Amino acid sequence: MIWEELKATQSIVVKMLTNSIKKNRLSHAYLFEGPRGTGKKEVANALTKSFFCQQKQGFEPCDNCSDCKRIDSGNHPDVHTIKSEGQTIKVDQIRHLKKEFSFRGMESTKKVYLVEDAEKMTIGAANSILKFLEEPDGEALAVLMTTQYQQIIKTIVSRSQVLSFAPLSQQILVEKLIDKGINKPDALAVSQITFDLEEAIQFCHDNWIAQARSKVIQLVDEIHLRPKFVFITLQDQWMSFFKEKEDMLLGLDLLMIWYRDVLRIQVDQKEQIVNIDQENKLEEQALKLSQRKLGSNLQAVMDAKRRLGANAAPQLLMEQMLLRLQEG
Numbered sequence: 001m002i003w004e005e006l007k008a009t010q011s012i013v014v015k016m017l018t019n020s021i022k023k024n025r026l027s028h029a030y031l032f033e034g035p036r037g038t039g040k041k042e043v044a045n046a047l048t049k050s051f052f053c054q055q056k057q058g059f060e061p062c063d064n065c066s067d068c069k070r071i072d073s074g075n076h077p078d079v080h081t082i083k084s085e086g087q088t089i090k091v092d093q094i095r096h097l098k099k100e101f102s103f104r105g106m107e108s109t110k111k112v113y114l115v116e117d118a119e120k121m122t123i124g125a126a127n128s129i130l131k132f133l134e135e136p137d138g139e140a141l142a143v144l145m146t147t148q149y150q151q152i153i154k155t156i157v158s159r160s161q162v163l164s165f166a167p168l169s170q171q172i173l174v175e176k177l178i179d180k181g182i183n184k185p186d187a188l189a190v191s192q193i194t195f196d197l198e199e200a201i202q203f204c205h206d207n208w209i210a211q212a213r214s215k216v217i218q219l220v221d222e223i224h225l226r227p228k229f230v231f232i233t234l235q236d237q238w239m240s241f242f243k244e245k246e247d248m249l250l251g252l253d254l255l256m257i258w259y260r261d262v263l264r265i266q267v268d269q270k271e272q273i274v275n276i277d278q279e280n281k282l283e284e285q286a287l288k289l290s291q292r293k294l295g296s297n298l299q300a301v302m303d304a305k306r307r308l309g310a311n312a313a314p315q316l317l318m319e320q321m322l323l324r325l326q327e328g
Contacts, residue, residue: 002046003060009172010039013163017043021050021059027161029133029142031118033149034165037197041116043165044143045071048079048112051141080113084120091124098132110139118144119151126153133159167195177204185277186210192257192274193250203250215241216254217278223325224285230322239315248314252305259297262286266294300324 007014013032020026030047032040049061049068061068070076082093097113115121121129132142133156144160146152168176170191177187177200186209190200203209215237222230242248261273265286275282289297304321308314 001060002049002063006039006043006046009168010043010165013043013165016163017047018059021047026051026141028140029160030144031149031152031157031160031162032143032145032165033152033162034147035167035196036147037195037199037201038165038168040145040165044114044145047143048076048114048141051112052076052078052110078111080111082113082115084117087120089115089117089121089125091122091128094121094125094128098128110141112141112143115142115144118146118156119148123153126156130155130159168197170195173197173200177201183210185275186213188274188276189213189254189257193253211241212247212251212254213275216251216258217275217281219255220258220285221281223322224288227326230326231319234318234322238318245308245314248318249305249308252301252308256298256301256305258282259294259301262289263291263294263298266291296327297325 003014003018017026026047032044034040046061048071049063050056050059052067052071053061053065054067055062055065067076071079074081080097082089082097085093115129129142132140142160144152144156149157149162149164173191173195174184174187176197177190178184180201182190182201182204186204187200190203190209193203194200219230219233219238222233238251242251257274261275261278261282262285264270264272265279265282270279273279273282300321304317307317
């Protein structure tokens, strides 16, 4: 049940579309907006199937006929997808699409076009597509998708039905990551950093998040157990791994997550900890650190993040942060 599965993550969007399908009142143009990884392409695919499938039950496509199968494989003759060429979607791509739509559908009177990353349309391309939005030809359906709604020109917005896709809940994001073979501790850590499924998967690529967590745990061990080695570890392990500014910001996020976990242990919220595979270490630190010290540590990490965002020298701000974390 395609729509039922999608309902679990985007209930409002699915309800609006399935009601329109049941009543045969689909708009001729939709603008799907929201963060990456929230299912815009999947919903567009389901909508296209429901639009073409002649064996659908109510709003649910059969997912087995030739139309459904060819939509999945990306070779349906009356479904056209536009993606950016380089950094933009050019006017020639839209003109080619309009030429395609001037012909009768290959197998029916219906046609669908899908525009991914619609914010990348040049002004010429955006103005060119307006003609269809103003005067749709026959049984045609357009779905424009964007992660940057504010960059879509107002005339396109006003001529489309805008559907906003909500970020995935933390629980659903963790479940999806686990389904893709990512272990639960890493999935929980990533879910604290982003709500974007695609971005979360990217963080887990090549075990990056697992290695990052390992570097953070190693640094924390040096701070609290082997303070003489902390600056060696900073140089040899931390700075060599978190080379880019964006990576270091993520490392600092993971460090904040660690100290929050220690605090959760202290206030008897063990079920909410993120580093579930490090419970023993967290409990040890919970016994040694006061809540006041934990608050001070969290502030030190937040100050380091702020300074890094203001382009302070990474090595210097890390050294100063470590001195604060080592204070009594």
